[in-house]
Amino acid sequence: MNELTADVLVAGGGPAGAWAAVKAAEAGARVVLADKGYLGTSGATASAGTGVWYVEPEPEARETAMASREGLGGHLADREWMARVLDQTYANMNELAEISKYPFPVGEDGRQIRRGLQGPEYMRRMRVRVRRAGVRVLDHSPVTELLADGSGAVAGAAGYHLRDDRPFSVRAGAVVLATGGCAFLSKALGCDVDTGDGALFAAEAGAELSGMEFSNAYAIAPAFTSVTKTAFYSFATFYRSDGSVLEGAGSRRGRSVIARTLLSEPVLCRIDRATPEQQRAMRLAQANFFLPFDRQGIDPFTDLFPVTLLAEGTVRGTGGIRIAGADCSTTVPGLFAAGDAATRELICGGFTGGGSHNAAWAMSSGTWAGRGAARYAAGLGGRAAARPVRALGEAGVRPSGPAAGGHAEYVAAVQAEVLPYDKNLLRTGDRLGAALASLDGTWRELRGTLREDGAGVVRARSAAAMAAHARWMYNAALARTETRGMHKRLDLPEQDPAQRRRLVTGGLDEVWTRPETGALAVAS
Amino acid sequence: MIEIVSRDRCISCDKCIAVCPTNVFDRGEDGIPVLARRDDCQTCFMCEAYCPVDALFVDPRSHPLPEPPDEAALAAGGLLGSYRERIGWGRGRTPGARFAVGPSLDRAGAPLTS
Ligand SMILES: Cc1cc2nc3c(=O)[nH]c(=O)nc-3n(C[C@H](O)[C@H](O)[C@H](O)COP(=O)(O)OP(=O)(O)OC[C@H]3O[C@@H](n4cnc5c(N)ncnc54)[C@H](O)[C@@H]3O)c2cc1C
Ligand code: SF4
Ligand code: SF4
Numbered sequence: 001m002n003e004l005t006a007d008v009l010v011a012g013g014g015p016a017g018a019w020a021a022v023k024a025a026e027a028g029a030r031v032v033l034a035d036k037g038y039l040g041t042s043g044a045t046a047s048a049g050t051g052v053w054y055v056e057p058e059p060e061a062r063e064t065a066m067a068s069r070e071g072l073g074g075h076l077a078d079r080e081w082m083a084r085v086l087d088q089t090y091a092n093m094n095e096l097a098e099i100s101k102y103p104f105p106v107g108e109d110g111r112q113i114r115r116g117l118q119g120p121e122y123m124r125r126m127r128v129r130v131r132r133a134g135v136r137v138l139d140h141s142p143v144t145e146l147l148a149d150g151s152g153a154v155a156g157a158a159g160y161h162l163r164d165d166r167p168f169s170v171r172a173g174a175v176v177l178a179t180g181g182c183a184f185l186s187k188a189l190g191c192d193v194d195t196g197d198g199a200l201f202a203a204e205a206g207a208e209l210s211g212m213e214f215s216n217a218y219a220i221a222p223a224f225t226s227v228t229k230t231a232f233y234s235f236a237t238f239y240r241s242d243g244s245v246l247e248g249a250g251s252r253r254g255r256s257v258i259a260r261t262l263l264s265e266p267v268l269c270r271i272d273r274a275t276p277e278q279q280r281a282m283r284l285a286q287a288n289f290f291l292p293f294d295r296q297g298i299d300p301f302t303d304l305f306p307v308t309l310l311a312e313g314t315v316r317g318t319g320g321i322r323i324a325g326a327d328c329s330t331t332v333p334g335l336f337a338a339g340d341a342a343t344r345e346l347i348c349g350g351f352t353g354g355g356s357h358n359a360a361w362a363m364s365s366g367t368w369a370g371r372g373a374a375r376y377a378a379g380l381g382g383r384a385a386a387r388p389v390r391a392l393g394e395a396g397v398r399p400s401g402p403a404a405g406g407h408a409e410y411v412a413a414v415q416a417e418v419l420p421y422d423k424n425l426l427r428t429g430d431r432l433g434a435a436l437a438s439l440d441g442t443w444r445e446l447r448g449t450l451r452e453d454g455a456g457v458v459r460a461r462s463a464a465a466m467a468a469h470a471r472w473m474y475n476a477a478l479a480r481t482e483t484r485g486m487h488k489r490l491d492l493p494e495q496d497p498a499q500r501r502r503l504v505t506g507g508l509d510e511v512w513t514r515p516e517t518g519a520l521a522v523a524s
Numbered sequence: 525m526i527e528i529v530s531r532d533r534c535i536s537c538d539k540c541i542a543v544c545p546t547n548v549f550d551r552g553e554d555g556i557p558v559l560a561r562r563d564d565c566q567t568c569f570m571c572e573a574y575c576p577v578d579a580l581f582v583d584p585r586s587h588p589l590p591e592p593p594d595e596a597a598l599a600a601g602g603l604l605g606s607y608r609e610r611i612g613w614g615r616g617r618t619p620g621a622r623f624a625v626g627p628s629l630d631r632a633g634a635p636l637t638s
Contacts, residue, residue: 036545037544037545037546037547038542038543038544038545040543041543041544041545041568041570041573041574042545043545046545046568046570047545047568047569047570102621103618103619103621103622104621104622105621105622105623105624105625106622107625113625116624116626117621118611118619118620118621118624120570120573120611120613121611121619121620121621139542140547162547163547187566187567187586189566189567189568190545190566190568191566192545192546192564192566193545193546193566222584224585224586224587225567225584225585225586226566226567226568226584226586227567227584231626231629232626234629235627274627277627278627281625281626281627282626282627284620284623284624284625284626285624285625285626285627286624286626287607287610287611287620288569288607290610291569291584291607292584294603294606295583295584295603296584296585
């Protein structure tokens with residue numbers, strides 16, 4: 001066992017975790033960052049790249065930016081949070097330019113265009129900044145459970161060093177969960193590390209989730225590939241295999257037409273509405289978008305190619321750990337959440353789709369969580385490491401009955417309920433109910449027996465986290481008896497004005513959902 | 525999925541072992557990385573981006589191909605190291621991020637940059 005201490009432990013090294021670590025360290029904390037993969041390449045941003053909600057601080061531009069998505073998000077976002085995120089994102093993007101020397105493109109007016117980040121470049125530079133801030137980085141070291149003191153306050157975490165094949169623990173004053181969303185091992189670009197582990201840890205500590213019904217993001221990819229970069233499908237036409245146009249199909253709206261068609265026949269695509277100049281710009285903007293084409297000898301602008309939809313779950317959904325304060329604290333003392341691990345409803349309600357908001361949220365919430373955790377840890381005044389602690393992990397590490405393996409079967413059982421379009425995207429009460437019943441059975445069995453030793457603990461915990469997510473998702477989806485944001489109920493296609501409120505979900509063995517009461521004030 | 529670790533090109537720098545997010549590689553006895561956990565490969569192309577000598581090839585399909593592609597043919601077609609080249613990594617190259625301005629997607633006419 002490798003035993004470490006820190007003021008702040010950050011779990012996860014995507015953009016949210018990287019910013020949290022930098023800002024906690026700048027606030028004077030001793031910081032350890034542990035990532036399941038490698039800080040710099042791991043997570044959705046590193047391999048995908050993101051557009052960013054970067055808006056000049058001009059009142060009119062800001063107003064337009066805030067108003068643009070409110071309807072799509074089902075009016076569940078909060079103006080104060082949006083304004084804060086716009087401010088913080090603006091500051092962080094400028095730091096990227098000035099401190100990290102990120103090579104932003106330069107526009108015709110000679111000014112840098114700071115509305116997007118190429119994944120590998122961004123996260124490579126964040127790794128440098130994190131290390132220069134004095135943060136101790138543990139790569140290939142997934143966290144597997146939280147530690148708490150006698151009062152229930154979070155006091156560190158335990159995990160496993162995959163490359164040394166030995167466990168570790170970090171006693172810390174505060175913990176930031178920045179473990180990303182949950183994409184159910186669907187092989188969507190960069191997302192297999194995102195199995196929702198942080199939300200499981202948070203729930204075990206007693207934290208709540210919010211927006212879990214908004215967890216059914218599906219992204220277009222060339223069939224059989226991982227590349228879920230979707231922006232350029234705005235220039236595409238979709239076809240049936242007989243060459244006729246698939247009416248109503250589209251990237252931004254009309255993904256459900258694609259899904260419905262894919263249930264019975266292939267869907268073909270051609271990016272045939274882009275001028276040669278636009279085509280050239282696409283190549284410069286997103287090198288990764290073209291990998292499936294160039295490497296399979298397809299010209300996407302002239303050839304028809306088959307497409308599929310890959311589940312991204314909460315990664316490009318908006319549900320996650322519920323935020324209880326302006327510093328991204330949760331309802332559990334000592335526990336903070338950031339990025340996709342946290343709910344993004346505060347700035348985009350029930351829909352994110354075409355991006356920008358999630359990236360802005362990751363860097364903003366990471367900043368606040370890092371500072372908040374540093375402040376909380378400082379408030380403990382050196383007592384942090386002396387507290388007696390207990391480990392909180394349950395499903396997948398401390399089964400209630402005799403232990404057995406089998407994580408892969410549990411993963412398959414969960415995937416069978418959450419990946420199919422006709423269960424998760426094209427939702428009805430009946431189908432959700434049947435899927436939830438099956439998932440409850442999976443959970444009971446898993447909770448009763450699953451445990452794997454050594455590095456196997458990581459896979460067992462991921463399986464448990466996915467099973468928990470699936471149940472939170474469908475429990476919330478059944479509770480929202482209307483259509484709002486990305487949650488579309490075929491049996492209840494109207495928006496119900498009485499349900500214009502967020503839903504809070506929680507629990508593990510018994511899962512519950514209730515309407516949120518009281519507005520979430522920004523105490524600044 | 526990761527298809528090729530080129531024995532001819534690899535300089536045993538261990539970079540791919542360090543950076544793979546899903547921990548696919550182990551160091552082989554002869555220093556050439558082996559695909560110890562290939563099923564975990566998430567087809568993210570990161571190892572390719574970091575390999576200093578373009579010794580790796582990730583096929584865009586998420587499943588293993590029945591036969592690995594022919595290395596010489598990939599090299600001849602400019603596909604070995606093509607991702608690293610496009611993102612402008614490597615000595616003497618300009619970061620691709622510098623030129624990453626896409627076509628405008630929205631009515632306001634703002635260019636898409638990522
Ligand atoms: C293809 C694609 C395109 C996208 N495009 C856009 C866009 O244009 N604009 C936009 O705003 N958003 C976009 N997004 C969403 C955006 O990428 C995410 O919102 C963002 O990456 C969230 O950052 P994060 O740090 O919370 O999570 P991630 O970047 O996913 O990072 C999570 C990190 O946590 C680590 N981790 C997981 N479990 C554990 C554990 N148990 N212990 C330790 N570490 C762990 C992972 O290894 C990973 O490094 C896109 C997503 C995808 C998939
Ligand atoms: S493509 Fe990604 S997951 Fe696969 S081996 Fe390379 S770095 Fe690892
Ligand atoms: S990064 Fe390239 S050169 Fe280095 S060990 Fe891996 S394959 Fe060999």
